[in-house]
Amino acid sequence: MEELLSSPYLPPLVATLLIIALFPLVAGYMVLAERKVLADLQVRLGPMRVGPYGALQPLADALKLMLKEDIIPSGADKWVFWMAPVLSTFTALSAFAVLPLSDKFYVADVNIGILFILAMSSIGALGLILGGWSSNSKYSLMGSLRAAAQMVSYEVPLGFATVTGIMCAGTLSMQGIIQAQYERGVWGAFDNYLLMLIPTVLFIIAGTAETNRAPFDLPEAESEIVAGFHTEYSGFRFALYFLAEYAAIFVISGICVTLFFGGWLRPFPNVGFLETPLNVGLPVVLFAAIALACIKGATRQIITGFKLGMFGLAGAALLLAALFAVPVINPLIVGLFWFLAKVAVLVYMFIWYRGTFPRFRYDQLMDVGWKWLIPMSLGGLIVNSIAQMLARS
Amino acid sequence: MSDAIKPGEGAPEAAKPAPAARKPIPKRPVKKPVVMETTPWEGPLADALKGRFGEEISLYGTYRGQNFIEVDVKAVYAIAAFLKNEEAFDYLVDLTAVHWPKKERPFEIVWILYSFDKNTRVRIKASLPDGGKAPSVTALYNTANWAEREVYDMFGVEFDNHPDLKRILMPDEWEGFPLRKEYDIMRQDEDWVRENLKIESAQ
Amino acid sequence: MPDTILAPPPPPPAPEATLLDSNELVINMGPQHPSTHGVLRVILKLDGETVLGAECVIGYLHRGVEKIAENRTYQQFAPYVDRMDYVAAVSNGLGYCMAVEKLLDVEIPERAQAVRVILAEINRIASHLLWLGTHALDIGAITPVFLCFREREEALKIFEKYCGARLTTHAFRIGGLQYETHDTFEKDCLAFCDLMDEKLKEYHALLTGNRIWVNRTKGIGILNAADCKDYGVTGPVLRAAGEKWDIRKAQPYSGYEKYDFDIPTAENGDTFDRYMVRMEEVTQSCRIVRQAVEGLPAGPIKGKIGKVIKPPPGEAYVSIEAPKGELGYYVVSDGSLNPYRLRVRPPSFVNLGALDKMCRGSLVADVVAIIGTIDIVLGEVDR
Numbered sequence: 001m002e003e004l005l006s007s008p009y010l011p012p013l014v015a016t017l018l019i020i021a022l023f024p025l026v027a028g029y030m031v032l033a034e035r036k037v038l039a040d041l042q043v044r045l046g047p048m049r050v051g052p053y054g055a056l057q058p059l060a061d062a063l064k065l066m067l068k069e070d071i072i073p074s075g076a077d078k079w080v081f082w083m084a085p086v087l088s089t090f091t092a093l094s095a096f097a098v099l100p101l102s103d104k105f106y107v108a109d110v111n112i113g114i115l116f117i118l119a120m121s122s123i124g125a126l127g128l129i130l131g132g133w134s135s136n137s138k139y140s141l142m143g144s145l146r147a148a149a150q151m152v153s154y155e156v157p158l159g160f161a162t163v164t165g166i167m168c169a170g171t172l173s174m175q176g177i178i179q180a181q182y183e184r185g186v187w188g189a190f191d192n193y194l195l196m197l198i199p200t201v202l203f204i205i206a207g208t209a210e211t212n213r214a215p216f217d218l219p220e221a222e223s224e225i226v227a228g229f230h231t232e233y234s235g236f237r238f239a240l241y242f243l244a245e246y247a248a249i250f251v252i253s254g255i256c257v258t259l260f261f262g263g264w265l266r267p268f269p270n271v272g273f274l275e276t277p278l279n280v281g282l283p284v285v286l287f288a289a290i291a292l293a294c295i296k297g298a299t300r301q302i303i304t305g306f307k308l309g310m311f312g313l314a315g316a317a318l319l320l321a322a323l324f325a326v327p328v329i330n331p332l333i334v335g336l337f338w339f340l341a342k343v344a345v346l347v348y349m350f351i352w353y354r355g356t357f358p359r360f361r362y363d364q365l366m367d368v369g370w371k372w373l374i375p376m377s378l379g380g381l382i383v384n385s386i387a388q389m390l391a392r393s
Numbered sequence: 394m395s396d397a398i399k400p401g402e403g404a405p406e407a408a409k410p411a412p413a414a415r416k417p418i419p420k421r422p423v424k425k426p427v428v429m430e431t432t433p434w435e436g437p438l439a440d441a442l443k444g445r446f447g448e449e450i451s452l453y454g455t456y457r458g459q460n461f462i463e464v465d466v467k468a469v470y471a472i473a474a475f476l477k478n479e480e481a482f483d484y485l486v487d488l489t490a491v492h493w494p495k496k497e498r499p500f501e502i503v504w505i506l507y508s509f510d511k512n513t514r515v516r517i518k519a520s521l522p523d524g525g526k527a528p529s530v531t532a533l534y535n536t537a538n539w540a541e542r543e544v545y546d547m548f549g550v551e552f553d554n555h556p557d558l559k560r561i562l563m564p565d566e567w568e569g570f571p572l573r574k575e576y577d578i579m580r581q582d583e584d585w586v587r588e589n590l591k592i593e594s595a596q
Numbered sequence: 597m598p599d600t601i602l603a604p605p606p607p608p609p610a611p612e613a614t615l616l617d618s619n620e621l622v623i624n625m626g627p628q629h630p631s632t633h634g635v636l637r638v639i640l641k642l643d644g645e646t647v648l649g650a651e652c653v654i655g656y657l658h659r660g661v662e663k664i665a666e667n668r669t670y671q672q673f674a675p676y677v678d679r680m681d682y683v684a685a686v687s688n689g690l691g692y693c694m695a696v697e698k699l700l701d702v703e704i705p706e707r708a709q710a711v712r713v714i715l716a717e718i719n720r721i722a723s724h725l726l727w728l729g730t731h732a733l734d735i736g737a738i739t740p741v742f743l744c745f746r747e748r749e750e751a752l753k754i755f756e757k758y759c760g761a762r763l764t765t766h767a768f769r770i771g772g773l774q775y776e777t778h779d780t781f782e783k784d785c786l787a788f789c790d791l792m793d794e795k796l797k798e799y800h801a802l803l804t805g806n807r808i809w810v811n812r813t814k815g816i817g818i819l820n821a822a823d824c825k826d827y828g829v830t831g832p833v834l835r836a837a838g839e840k841w842d843i844r845k846a847q848p849y850s851g852y853e854k855y856d857f858d859i860p861t862a863e864n865g866d867t868f869d870r871y872m873v874r875m876e877e878v879t880q881s882c883r884i885v886r887q888a889v890e891g892l893p894a895g896p897i898k899g900k901i902g903k904v905i906k907p908p909p910g911e912a913y914v915s916i917e918a919p920k921g922e923l924g925y926y927v928v929s930d931g932s933l934n935p936y937r938l939r940v941r942p943p944s945f946v947n948l949g950a951l952d953k954m955c956r957g958s959l960v961a962d963v964v965a966i967i968g969t970i971d972i973v974l975g976e977v978d979r
Contacts, residue, residue: 042742138623142645142960215736215808223631223734224961358808359736361961362645428931429910457698457912483825486915487941491928503926505913505941509825509839512846516913536828539949547662562655562978571663572937578660578667 012107019096019107027246028058034351041355052306053297055313068235073136076232080134085233085240088127092247095120099254100174102264102335113174114162117255118155121210124248125151128212128219131241132229143228146362147212147219153369154209154216160377161203164384165259168196178263185270189260192387198380200260202373204349207252209369211245213350215357218365253346254339261342264335279334280324287321290314434460438480438515445475461516466502469519470528473504476515477533482506485534486514490544494574498522500550504530521550529555547572564589620648627656631734631964634974638951640963647963650955652948657978665938670696670770670905673935678764680942681976683726686719686755687918689768694849695914695925696770697899699907707895708772709851714785714888715758715767716850716916717881721792722751723919723971724874731871731968732803735812740802747795754784771901782889789882796878804872813868817954817966820865827950831921831943833970836873837865843917850916855887867969874971906933913941920944920971940979944972 004010032047032054039046047054072081098113100106110116125147132144166172168191169180181188189200209216220228230241257263266278291314298310323329324337360368431454439453442462449468454461464472476482486505493499498520507514521527529552531537541552542561549570552558559565568582586592621642626632635656641648661680665673677692678685690712697704704712725748729741752762757778759767768774803809819829821837834841842859844852860876862869907929915924921943930936947970954966 038738042739043746044742138621142623214738217736221736221961223736224964226629355739356802357737358732358803358806358812359961360808361812362959364808364811430908456910457701459912485828486922487913487924487926487939489926489939491937503939505924505926509841514913534828535826535953536946536949539945560655562658564655571660572666574666576663578663 015105015107016097020093023093023096023247023250024062024243025058026250027243028062030246030249030347031061031242032058033347034354037348037351038355041352052301052303052310055309062239065239066236070235070237071232073232075136077134077136080130081232082237084127084131084134085237085244086127087130088124088244089240089247091120091124091127092244092251095251096247098174099251100178100258100263101254101339102333103175103178104332105336106175109173109175111176112172114166114172114177114255114259117174117251118159118162121248121251122151122155124244127241127244128229131233132219135229135232137232139225139227139231140229142225143219143221143231146221146225147229149362150209150212150216150218150365150369153366154206154373157202157369157373157377158206158210160374160381161199161206162255162259164196164199164377164381165203167381167385168192168388169259174258174263177258178265181262182265182269187260187262187265187267192384192391195380195384195387196260199377199384200256202377202380203256203260204346206373206377207256208350208353209365211248211252211350213249214354215359216365217354217359218362221359223359249347249350250343253343253350256346257339257342262338263342264339266334266338280330283324283334283337284321287317287324291317291321429456431456434462436460438511438513441480442472442475446472459514459516461518463518463520466519466521466525466527469502469504469517470530470533472517473506473530473533476506480508481510482508482515484509485530485536485540488530488537488540488544490548490550490572492548492572492574496520498525500525500548502527502544502550526551526553528553529558531555546570549573625963627653631730632967633730633972636948636967636972636974636977638963638967640955640960642960645959645961647955647958647960650952650963652951654945654948654974654977657974659979661979662938662940665935667934669933670907670935673938674768674770675764675766677940678766679975680940680979681723681918681920681923681944681973682763683973684719684723684919685763685765686715686767687723687916687923689766690716690850691914691916691918691923691925693768693770694916695912695927696905696907698912698914699910699927699929700770700901700905702771702899702901704772704850704899705896706851706893708897708899710888710892711773711777711897712768712850713852713855714885714892715755715765717885717888718751718754718785718788719765720881720919721788721878722748724878725751727874727919727968727971728799728871731965731971732809734964734968735809737803737806737809740799743795743798743802747792750788750791754781754788757781757784769898770905772896772898774898776897782892785885785889789885792878792882796875799875804875810868812961812965813871813969814866815864816867816958816962817969818864818866819950819954823950823953824865827953828946829921829950831917831919831947831971832870832873832877833865833921833947833950835859836862836869838863843915843922849914852884854891855884857883857887867965870969904933906931915941918943920973920976921947942976942979944970944974944976945979948972948977 036046047057050056050060072078095117097107098110098116128147129144132140132147165188168188169177171177171180184191189196212219220230230238233241262269268274294310294314294317298307298314301307301310323333434453434455442450446468449465449472450462451465452463484507486507489503491501491503493501500521500523502519502521504517505514506517519527527550529537529541531541538556539561541555542558544550545552545558546560546563547570560567563571564585567585569576569580583594586594623640623642624637625640626637627635632638637653637656639651639653661676664676674689674692677688681688725744729744732740755765755767756762758781759765759775819833819837821834821839824834824837824839838861840859840861845859857880860873860880862873909929909931911926911928913924913926915922922941923943924941926939926941927935928937951966951970955963958966
């Protein structure tokens with residue numbers, strides 16, 4: 001037993017199990033957050049029926065999707081049709097393996113971590129292509145063709161932006177990239193006399209396209225090709241695609257945060273006197289505010305169960321606030337807090353785009369990709385390498 | 394001259410007091426001959442038409458301030474072409490038909506033309522015997538394409554030289570032409586309904 | 597009279613749109629499709645994503661309105677017209693009432709005319725709002741539709757207060773109006789106009805300046821004025837092509853000659869121009885409503901008309917400027933209680949005929965934008 005506990009494989013195993021077990025839930029709540037944020041942008045309320053303020057909606061959705069019939073179109077290529085969503089989900093989740101969620105909590109710190117993530121997210125596209133192709137439906141086929149073309153074109157600027165980030169950090173290891181930013185005392189995005197903002201912006205744009213999010217959601221453009229590659233999917237297989245999409249959003253945001261926004265570092269990591277207010281004060285105040293909001297929300301609930309649920313949430317938030325206030329526990333969890341907070345901001349931006357922009361057209365998407373993003377990302381790389389050479393020589 | 398009548402009708406009666414005078418209305422109004430009180434249409438356009446066409450236009454009329462001509466169906470294309478090319482009637486507003494089963498030529502086809510320059514409308518009416526064909530004006534006005542298909546769909550009137558004359562609103566295999574007067578409002582193509590909707594009756 | 601003039605021309609070549617025989621991809625858009633606005637079915641022939649031809653298959657919502665008209669009295673049929681273009685029910689009712697009034701040859705009191713104008717213009721705004729929302733949704737902007745419905749709600753509230761119904765209003769009666777306006781009618785209408793003027797800025801901020809929106813709409817689905825006339829396309833589509841033609845100005849009805857308003861036009865006849873024309877029309881409708889409300893005369897609301905409507909034998913074609921184009925009613929009376937024949941000239945149906953022309957050479961995504969920009973309501977296309 002002792003041997004097992006001291007085994008070097010234990011922490012990554014626990015982390016893996018935790019991520020695989022928890023991420024579907026997280027994805028569910030990302031969907032809920034998306035629906036709530038969109039509802040807020042669109043002068044409506046969003047889900048309000050299941051649980052207090054719709055808080056249990058993801059569980060109801062998951063239950064519904066799992067109970068639904070798994071329909072396979074008669075002309076479909078059965079095995080490919082079955083495996084395609086699994087492939088998408090598998091690759092999206094395996095990218096989590098090298099995501100540096102905090103300085104303590106991660107599965108592995110591989111010395112080519114970022115390459116691994118890029119490879120995995122590229123294979124994810126294969127899941128969409130195969131799924132669309134095997135459905136034996138014209139709309140699905142068009143969706144998968146669009147997915148193929150889009151992913152190939154946007155992989156390039158994404159890669160260039162990543163290379164710029166790597167060049168700035170000087171390492172391929174995810175933890176190493178964050179460490180480099182700590183040593184230089186500035187987030188990647190603001191390095192090289194702010195020139196790194198170019199690859200940062202390009203990364204976010206290309207990342208939106210890479211994850212098929214609006215305004216680049218052509219493979220599933222519902223107003224044009226019904227639902228694109230997953231037109232024929234139903235039930236749990238459809239849910240897997242959903243899971244893969246949100247996992248991809250999380251991963252892309254995670255890479256962006258790691259490369260350009262200091263990963264799990266707090267803002268201004270080298271300014272000593274900000275240590276307590278940012279690492280202790282801010283989380284405590286934030287969670288206390290959430291607790292207050294929950295209590296206020298609880299008073300508006302009529303159903304007793306919902307009321308209790310809201311009080312429970314308030315209690316959980318207060319507990320978290322208390323945990324952050326304990327000096328022993330704080331350093332263990334504050335990294336995770338900052339990482340997730342930064343990812344949340346990026347995810348919010350993704351949702352915000354969706355509420356604001358119309359969809360690109362296929363040829364315009366290619367135009368933007370090849371004529372603007374690729375030259376600009378290449379230019380960003382060159383400009384940054386010159387600036388870096390001048391600054392650090 | 395206020396009693397230009399449709400051909401084949403009896404003497405004009407004093408129509409003005411007629412609705413008021415017939416107080417005890419039976420449940421079904423007496424089937425009396427259709428009389429439309431038209432006045433002759435006079436004006437530069439009518440003169441132009443008179444100058445160009447003779448026998449083909451049998452009546453120049455005005456009713457409620459709306460001008461119309463009754464023409465020989467064979468001349469419709471020529472008249473429409475004349476109106477379009479020389480009188481700037483460049484917009485076919487509508488094309489429809491009216492079924493008068495009691496008449497010798499039961500189908501009356503109506504073309505409504507409008508001129509943007511003159512800001513005026515004119516109706517061309519022509520009657521057809523059952524089974525007769527009207528010339529298509531699709532070559533002049535693309536609007537006529539769907540409108541003629543609808544007339545064919547609803548009345549079974551065929552149009553010569555139409556590029557693609559087939560049903561437009563009803564299913565392709567439907568039997569019967571719904572807007573003919575003998576087609577009862579409750580009637581339906583039972584076979585079609587059984588075969589395609591898998592129900593006994595759509596009523 | 598030479599014989600040659602009577603001979604019709606040789607048959608035109610077979611249409612390309614119906615070619616379903618080659619190796620290109622043929623896809624069936626609709627009748628169940630998120631953005632064919634109901635049950636429109638378009639058979640698209642594609643080369644990759646480029647459209648080679650489009651053929652509309654319609655009739656899924658065919659209810660035989662014209663047949664129903666022949667079997668109902670004039671008053672009984674009036675509510676049916678609301679079910680054709682159900683987003684502009686007031687305009688439909690106005691056209692129908694005017695057609696029957698033309699046959700009856702009755703004068704409508706000025707107050708009734710002004711109220712008709714007010715409600716028809718508010719309905720035009722409501723119809724344009726619905727169009728804007730769904731059109732933006734087709735192009736992928738998912739937020740404007742909710743904003744538009746928020747404002748449209750205010751318009752529907754005015755109808756509801758006036759006549760009790762929100763959508764299929766049956767607001768007018770043959771000969772005038774059934775109901776006197778409610779106490780806050782004038783105030784509500786003016787408040788709605790102020791609201792629209794303010795909210796239009798919001799729509800412009802969200803869409804007009806958006807590069808993606810402009811790219812998606814500029815140069816898409818071009819239909820020039822000559823083609824518009826050839827296809828009989830009217831309404832905002834025709835005006836966007838540069839033809840300054842509006843029945844409200846060309847042949848004023850219901851007292852439109854008394855109001856001061858402009859006909860917005862544009863030059864290129866593309867989707868963006870149609871968008872701008874409709875947006876401007878909302879402003880102009882607000883202007884008309886304001887003038888009509890301020891000059892609302894007192895007086896009777898119903899003309900001299902009997903309980904039994906029995907027009908003398910005759911026929912009349914009356915058309916109005918509905919939100920979607922020229923809406924015409926051709927009514928034939930044989931002197932009985934029922935219309936002998938009632939033909940509706942639906943703007944949606946005629947405008948949809950130009951879809952193939954507008955689609956060719958564009959992409960699949962544009963087809964959706966073009967269907968949206970024509971502004972069809974399938975209830976009116978199929979009747």
